Amino acid sequence: MSADEKLLTLNLKIWRQKDAKDKGQMVDYTLEGVSTDSSFLEMLDQLNEKLVGQGEEPVTFDHDCREGICGMCSLMINGQAHGPEKETTTCQLHMRSFNDGDTIVIEPWRARAFPVLKDLTVDRSAFDEIIMAGGYVNVNTGNAQDANEILIPKESADLAMDAAACIGCAACVASCKNASAMLFVGAKISQLALLPQGQVEAEQRAANMVAKMDELGFGNCTNEAECEASCPKGINISNIARMNKEFLKSAVKSKS
Amino acid sequence: MTKKLDSKIPEGPVAEKWDNHRFKMKLVNPANKRKFNVIVVGTGLAGASASATLAELGYNVDAFCIQDSPRRAHSIAAQGGVNAAKNYPNDGDSIWRLFYDTVKGGDYRAREANVYRLAQVANNIIDQCAAQGVPFAREYGGTLSNRSFGGAQVSRTFYARGQTGQQLLLGAYSAMMKETAKGKIKSHTREEMVDLVVVEGRTRGIITRNIVTGEFKKWAADAVLLCTGGYGNVYFLSTNAMTSNGSAAWKAYKKGAMFGNPCYTQIHPTCIPVHGDAQSKLTLMSESLRNDGRVWVPKKQGDNRPPGQIPEEERDYYLERKYPSFGNLVPRDVASRNAKEAIDDGRGVGKTGIAVYLDFADAIKRDGEQAIRERYGNLFDMYNRITDENPYQVPMRIYPAVHYTMGGLWVDYNLQTTVPGCFALGEANFSDHGANRLGASALMQGLADGYFVIPYTLGNYLASEGLMTDKVSADHPEFDKCMKESQDRFNRLLHIGGSKSVDTFHKELGKIMWERVGMSRNEDGLKKAIDEISDLRKEFWKDVKVTGTEVGINVELEKANRVADFLELGELMARDALERRESCGGHFREESQTPENEALRDDENFCHVAAWEYQGDETTPLRNTEELTFENVPLTQRSYK
Numbered sequence: 061m062s063a064d065e066k067l068l069t070l071n072l073k074i075w076r077q078k079d080a081k082d083k084g085q086m087v088d089y090t091l092e093g094v095s096t097d098s099s100f101l102e103m104l105d106q107l108n109e110k111l112v113g114q115g116e117e118p119v120t121f122d123h124d125c126r127e128g129i130c131g132m133c134s135l136m137i138n139g140q141a142h143g144p145e146k147e148t149t150t151c152q153l154h155m156r157s158f159n160d161g162d163t164i165v166i167e168p169w170r171a172r173a174f175p176v177l178k179d180l181t182v183d184r185s186a187f188d189e190i191i192m193a194g195g196y197v198n199v200n201t202g203n204a205q206d207a208n209e210i211l212i213p214k215e216s217a218d219l220a221m222d223a224a225a226c227i228g229c230a231a232c233v234a235s236c237k238n239a240s241a242m243l244f245v246g247a248k249i250s251q252l253a254l255l256p257q258g259q260v261e262a263e264q265r266a267a268n269m270v271a272k273m274d275e276l277g278f279g280n281c282t283n284e285a286e287c288e289a290s291c292p293k294g295i296n297i298s299n300i301a302r303m304n305k306e307f308l309k310s311a312v313k314s315k316s
Numbered sequence: 317m318t319k320k321l322d323s324k325i326p327e328g329p330v331a332e333k334w335d336n337h338r339f340k341m342k343l344v345n346p347a348n349k350r351k352f353n354v355i356v357v358g359t360g361l362a363g364a365s366a367s368a369t370l371a372e373l374g375y376n377v378d379a380f381c382i383q384d385s386p387r388r389a390h391s392i393a394a395q396g397g398v399n400a401a402k403n404y405p406n407d408g409d410s411i412w413r414l415f416y417d418t419v420k421g422g423d424y425r426a427r428e429a430n431v432y433r434l435a436q437v438a439n440n441i442i443d444q445c446a447a448q449g450v451p452f453a454r455e456y457g458g459t460l461s462n463r464s465f466g467g468a469q470v471s472r473t474f475y476a477r478g479q480t481g482q483q484l485l486l487g488a489y490s491a492m493m494k495e496t497a498k499g500k501i502k503s504h505t506r507e508e509m510v511d512l513v514v515v516e517g518r519t520r521g522i523i524t525r526n527i528v529t530g531e532f533k534k535w536a537a538d539a540v541l542l543c544t545g546g547y548g549n550v551y552f553l554s555t556n557a558m559t560s561n562g563s564a565a566w567k568a569y570k571k572g573a574m575f576g577n578p579c580y581t582q583i584h585p586t587c588i589p590v591h592g593d594a595q596s597k598l599t600l601m602s603e604s605l606r607n608d609g610r611v612w613v614p615k616k617q618g619d620n621r622p623p624g625q626i627p628e629e630e631r632d633y634y635l636e637r638k639y640p641s642f643g644n645l646v647p648r649d650v651a652s653r654n655a656k657e658a659i660d661d662g663r664g665v666g667k668t669g670i671a672v673y674l675d676f677a678d679a680i681k682r683d684g685e686q687a688i689r690e691r692y693g694n695l696f697d698m699y700n701r702i703t704d705e706n707p708y709q710v711p712m713r714i715y716p717a718v719h720y721t722m723g724g725l726w727v728d729y730n731l732q733t734t735v736p737g738c739f740a741l742g743e744a745n746f747s748d749h750g751a752n753r754l755g756a757s758a759l760m761q762g763l764a765d766g767y768f769v770i771p772y773t774l775g776n777y778l779a780s781e782g783l784m785t786d787k788v789s790a791d792h793p794e795f796d797k798c799m800k801e802s803q804d805r806f807n808r809l810l811h812i813g814g815s816k817s818v819d820t821f822h823k824e825l826g827k828i829m830w831e832r833v834g835m836s837r838n839e840d841g842l843k844k845a846i847d848e849i850s851d852l853r854k855e856f857w858k859d860v861k862v863t864g865t866e867v868g869i870n871v872e873l874e875k876a877n878r879v880a881d882f883l884e885l886g887e888l889m890a891r892d893a894l895e896r897r898e899s900c901g902g903h904f905r906e907e908s909q910t911p912e913n914e915a916l917r918d919d920e921n922f923c924h925v926a927a928w929e930y931q932g933d934e935t936t937p938l939r940n941t942e943e944l945t946f947e948n949v950p951l952t953q954r955s956y957k
Contacts, residue, residue, distance in 0.1 A: 064704065065592075079868050097591040097704070105596055105819075112817045112872065117864050120871055122384065124557040126597045128698075129482055130388045145701075152701055177528055178869040185505065188385050192497040196490035197449045201369040201767045204443035208404060211458030221451040221476060224483060228387055257449045 068094045068155060071163040072107065074119055077176050084176065086165075096156035100143065101126060101133065103155055104166075121180040128152040128292065131227030134234070135180055136167040141231035141290040149229065149292040169230055171239035172277045184230050186276045187244065193272035194265035195248045197257050216254045223251040225293045232287035232295075238279030243287040245273050246303035247295050253306050263310035270307050321574070321927055321942040324728040325429040330948050331412075334433045337729070338772055342779035349374030352778055355522055355537040357509045357564050359386035359492065361485055361759060362742025363543030365766030368491035371500035373771060378535060379492065380504045382527060382559055387489045390545060390557040391762060394481025395602040396465055397473035398445075398759040400438035405462050409470040411435045417468060418757060419949040421647060422722075422750020423901035423917065425577070425925070428948055429729060430747045437768040438760050442474055444767055448487040452476050466603050466647065466755025473756045478602055478694050484759055488766070507533075508874070509564045510802040512540065512738060513795055514571045518781075519737030520788040523799050525806065527874065530867045532799050534790040538783050539737045539774060542568060543766070546721035546743040548581065550882045550889065551834075552826025554718035555587060555600040561878040562885050565725050565744055573733035574927035574940060576726035576746030578885070579893035582753055582902050583835050584719035585651035588702050589671040598717040599702060601674075601695055603755050606644045608679035608688065609712065611635050611651070613672050617662035623673055623711050634658060638912075642956040649752045649902045649915070650956060652716035656835045657913070659715075671713035680708065716835060720758060722749045722902065723892070726927040726942070730773035731765060734927075736781070739774065741765035746925070751901025809876045810866055814859030818875045821856045825849065825879070825886055833890050838906040842894040846887055853883040888928055888937065895939055898922045910953070919951050 069092045077084030091110070094103050101123050108118035124132040128149040135150045137143035143153045158164065166180065174182040212220075224247070232243035249266050252258025258265070281300060288297040326337040344352065352375050356367045359381040367379040381389060401414040414435040419426055446452060446460070453461040453475050465473040476483035495501040506527040513521045513534075521536040547562030548554040569575050586601045612633045614626050634654055636643045644651075655672045658664065665671050680688050685708055689696070696707045703713070725733050725740035727747055732739050742762035749757060777783075788794075832845035856879070864870040899908040899915035900922070908916045917923075925942040 095592055095594055098594045099596070099702075102594045102596050106594055109817055109819060112861065112863050115861075115863060118872060120869050124383060124388055124559055125390060125393045126558060127393050127599055129393050129479065130383075130390070130557065132383060132388050148701065152698070154701065154704070156704060181869065184384055188387075188493065188496075188503070188505075191490065191493045196494045197447065198494060199444075199447045199491075200372040201365075201444060201491070201771070202440075204440070204447035207402075207442045207446035207452075208459050210446060212454055213458055214454045214456050217451055217454040220449075221453075221483075224451050224476075224486065225479065227482075228385065251451065252449050255449050255451065257447055 064096070066096045066160070068096065068158060068160045068162070070094055070103070070158065073163065073165045074180070075167045076119070076179055079178055080175055094155055096154070098155045099126065099151060100137070100153040100155065101151050119180065120178045123151055126151040129227060131229040134169050134182065134229055134231070136169065136234060138165050141169070141235040142292050147292055147294045169234035171233045173239065173241070174230065174233065186278070187228050187230065189276060190241065190245060190269055190272050191248065194261070194268040197252060198261060199257070210256055212255060220251045220254040222296065223247040223254070223299050226295050227293055229292065231290045231292060233278065235286045235290035236279065237284065237286070238282060240281045240287070241273050241278040242281040242300045242303065243291065243295055243297065245269050246299035249306055250299040250302040253302060262306055263313060266303060266306035267310040267314070270303070318938055319940040321726065321940055322728070323427060323942055324730060325427070326729065330428055330432045333429050334436060341772055341776035344775045344779045346374055348784060350376065351784060352376065353378065353537040354774070355535060355540045356380070356543060357522065357540065358389065358543035358545060358744070359489070360389035360391035360543060360545055360742060361488055361762030362744070362766045363389070363541070364485065364488035364492045365763050366541055366543060366741060366770050367501050368488060368495050369767050369771045370774065371495035377495070377501045378504060378537065379501055380507050380509060380524060382506060382508045384505055386492055386503055386505065387486060389485060390560050391485045391759070392482045393557065394759055395478045395600065396604055397463065397475035397480045397756040398441065398484060398763070399465070399472050399756040400442045400474060400760065401435055401472060402439055402442060404460060405471045407470045409472050413470065414438065414472065416949050418748070418754060419750070420954060421752055421754040423752050423915065423954055424750065424919070424923070424946060424949070424951050425580070425900050425944065426748055426750030427944060428946060433769070434748050434761060434764050437764045440768055441760060441763045445484055445487050448491060450476060450483045450487040463604070468754070481759060484763065488763070510567070510877070511798045512568045512571045513798050514735055515788050515792060515794045517736065519735055520792070521790060521795065523795070523802050525802065528869055530870065532803055534795040534799055536788060536790040536795070538778055538787070539739065541739045541741055541770065542725065542744050543741045544744045546724065547882070547885055548718045548721050550825065550886045551718045551829045552822050553590065553595060553598050553830070555584065555598050558597060561881070563878050563881045565740070566881040566885055568725060568733060568735065568738055570930050572735045572930065573738055574726040574929050575723070575888060576925050576927050577723040577751070577892065578889045578928065579833070579896060579903050580722035580751050580901065581718060582648060582720040582722060583652045583716045585648055585655055585716050586674065586714045587717035588699065589666065589668065589713050589715040599698070600717070600719060601699060601712070601714065603648070605674060605692060605695060606651070608691070609644065609674040609676050610678060611644055611655070611672055611674055613658045613663040613665060619663070623665070623675070632658070632663070639956045646956045647752060647754065653835055653904060655716055666713045671715045673711035674714045675711035676707060677711070720753055722746065722751060722753055726925065730776065731770055732773070732777065737777065739770060741770060751903055806866060806873060806877065809860070809880065810862050810873060812857065812860050812862065814861045816859050817861055818872055818879050821852065821860060822875070822879045822882070824852055825883060828852070829886050829889070833886070833893055836904050836906055837893050839894065842890050845890040846894070849883060849887045849890065853887070856880065856883055891937070892926055892928065896922055896926065915954070917953070923951070
């Protein structure tokens with residue numbers, strides 16, 4: 061516990077929805093004795109223990125590693141994906157970011173491609189489908205040459221790593237008014253386009269992944285950069301430009 | 317009657333065993349591979365790499381995970397790196413040295429032949445991952461970068477910033493998605509294995525429960541690969557993910573798969589200390605911090621002055637004092653135990669007194685704050701976010717936490733458990749790390765098993781046992797029986813109608829485990845633990861309160877099922893720790909120590925693997941053994957002085 065630990069009383073407004081078919085509604089809860097040292101999800105654990113104690117169903121939400129890397133946690137907190145802190149996932153957000161007596165509104169990701177399954181849990185399998193459309197290098201196990209035979213300039217490797225840091229949480233989609241998945245798709249296309257291993261299939265990859273993204277009902281990009289602002293890993297919007305470049309190359313070639 | 321297990325180690329010198337074995341194993345011809353169905357449970361490094369590779373070969377793979385995507389498996393959280401003996405830095409590394417270090421690091425309780433194979437295929441892993449587009453760290457000339465890790469005397473660790481596990485897993489996941497697109501893998505997400513189906517002594521499939529609908533399903537296959545990770549969450553607080561669990565392995569155990577060395581647990585020295593009762597999990601700070609941080613506590617008991625006001629001569633840099641040649645870089649088990657000693661001695665720091673300092677003041681003075689920021693910036697930020705303290709200005713507070721389990725399902729050299737057709741890969745098996753795992757070796761083992769071992773040994777099993785024609789479908793009555801038993805169990809949990817939440821029981825179990833089966837163990841405590849866990853288990857089945865219904869998502873019900881298994885597994889861990897009357901690696905028995913309080917092995921009586929065999933819920937399990945022989949790395953007392 062930190063030296064300045066305090067206990068908060070909070071007014072929570074939480075989206076409750078029984079299953080995918082239910083209409084759903086906001087429900088109010090009051091929670092006392094929340095330590096400022098607790099994480100946001102530990103605060104929800106505390107609420108759930110209270111609900112279970114009262115014989116009520118706890119709030120369902122996605123989470124797993126609680127270290128900000130698995131990409132499972134996913135909450136709109138007071139209208140912001142992953143809450144108020146910059147480059148911080150919900151599981152790494154701590155209650156010291158809030159004040160005693162605050163009202164906190166907690167909702168699931170909202171996007172046509174991510175139907176709500178229950179309460180705050182949504183179905184993000186659309187992201188797997190996009191990766192299936194080309195988010196890989198076609199190389200089977202056993203085919204590899206010695207790793208040092210592929211020389212990669214440090215700058216390219218670093219840029220590829222910046223893009224590869226995406227955790228697939230979908231905050232970018234949730235925070236975009238068009239529910240566009242361009243930052244997610246752009247990050248994967250960029251990572252592979254920046255490396256020699258991914259060059260061979262770069263254009264085809266861009267064409268296929270973009271087509272799949274459209275097919276699944278994700279919206280277009282209108283350059284508002286909300287995605288970049290809400291990304292817990294600070295993925296840069298320039299990855300979208302790189303994706304557009306690869307996409308354009310493939311479109312021009314397929315016409316000629 | 318206890319048994320002596322046959323590990324099926326191939327003949328010949330250790331360096332030739334795997335090559336000889338690969339040649340001798342039977343092959344399944346390419347046209348026949350599509351006639352075999354393989355189930356892979358878990359999609360971490362082991363499961364994802366095995367799924368992808370087997371599908372590439374032509375097998376039909378059904379891959380199951382409990383998360384919403386295979387990419388979320390907890391391998392993703394590994395920070396530091398992956399070892400391989402490439403010797404790119406030209407600093408004296410070799411396959412033999414990696415093999416030697418791993419056997420010694422495991423305190424001579426691992427199987428030599430397995431470890432050698434691991435060291436051999438490690439180089440292929442780096443090649444494979446680079447080919448997939450894993451963005452490893454690079455030098456300016458474009459070659460791969462290496463660093464030293466966990467006290468190794470060579471730089472053999474490859475890394476992708478502080479996110480190596482993430483990048484390797486995303487590589488394996490992308491290979492998996494490539495095969496899913498082709499239809500060779502069917503990926504089943506939010507689908508939890510709840511039983512293993514064994515017919516006439518042979519594995520024939522699994523039963524699952526869908527986490528979204530609550531529906532139970534039967535799945536038949538020619539082989540089942542359990543890639544389900546470790547069971548560290550038995551302690552409630554650990555660095556494992558919240559849903560990491562031991563249930564799949566435990567079901568296999570109850571169907572006849574023996575459990576190897578359940579008491580071998582790795583307690584990692586550099587974690588962020590517990591903040592209070594609401595704590596849900598612990599966060600690891602990469603071991604690399606010990607390259608520059610100095611561990612200390614006050615010399616005086618109960619000295620609660622702020623660290624800055626404790627003068628140099630009143631500080632005890634106990635690792636540097638006790639281990640002058642390795643200093644702060646001693647292996648994990650040694651560092652953890654010494655932290656506990658200092659705290660038990662009343663010299664712990666911080667408000668709770670359950671922490672030691674990891675101090676960067678000297679490193680910042682020497683190299684400048686900027687250099688330290690470049691090396692550890694993301695870790696310092698994470699620490700700051702969690703604790704609200706600035707580690708550039710005040711020393712970090714750290715404390716050991718449960719991190720990894722070296723024990724697991726017993727497997728032979730082919731990664732097969734004692735139930736034919738059921739294999740265990742990665743952390744789920746017991747085989748390669750002995751009694752203590754070295755840093756950056758978990759990623760290596762998960763990928764070695766999945767990319768380069770199982771594709772050979774599975775083919776040999778399928779080809780040798782006549783499984784082309786000998787098939788059992790999910791219509792077999794045994795599938796219905798197993799499904800019915802699973803449904804009954806979940807129904808029972810749902811209708812106990814008790815008064816205490818699942819987490820209450822889990823926390824209580826965690827407390828017993830941490831106190832009595834934690835960093836330091838003794839006969840009296842272990843006996844008490846066995847009784848206490850047994851009582852707690854009885855109380856659980858009488859008084860647990862599970863809300864909700866059997867239809868739809870019910871997180872409390874999922875948790876109840878896993879905690880019920882932990883309440884049995886925890887007892888087996890205590891039992892194993894009690895019977896192993898020696899200290900080795902992470903297993904420290906107070907009765908067995910050197911005059912300097914180091915772990916003292918008893919090679920005469922315990923140079924073996926303990927493989928526990930289930931005998932029924934009310935009967936004590938049998939302790940079988942596999943003798944370990946050390947022909948290449950002579951048995952010596954580990955010393956880091």
